[in-house]
Amino acid sequence: MATPLDNSSRLVFSPLHRLQWEESQRKYVILYPEGMVELNLPAAEILKLCDGTRTLDVIVVELEQTFETSGLRDDILEMIESALENGWIRILS
Numbered sequence: 001m002a003t004p005l006d007n008s009s010r011l012v013f014s015p016l017h018r019l020q021w022e023e024s025q026r027k028y029v030i031l032y033p034e035g036m037v038e039l040n041l042p043a044a045e046i047l048k049l050c051d052g053t054r055t056l057d058v059i060v061v062e063l064e065q066t067f068e069t070s071g072l073r074d075d076i077l078e079m080i081e082s083a084l085e086n087g088w089i090r091i092l093s
Contacts, residue, residue, distance in 0.1 A: 010055055012052035017031065019039075045063060050083070
């Protein structure tokens with residue numbers, strides 16, 4: 001059974017996937033055995049913070065500080081839920 005996502009969930013990149021800057025593409029990509037996913041900058045910034053030490057709340061606060069804005073929670077949550085569904089990240093229990 002999957003662990004539910006909540007504000008205190010610590011998120012970590014899946015060991016089956018790798019996030020890296022691809023110079024030839026000039027963007028971040030997710031690499032996995034079956035292929036590659038190109039990311040836009042906001043998605044990459046969210047996923048870079050999924051290092052196993054940060055909670056959902058901390059990720060939101062850090063990104064709102066980085067981009068000097070507020071109200072990003074819904075967009076960040078949407079990206080994280082998509083990444084969880086795709087298996088790019090997982091919730092540490």
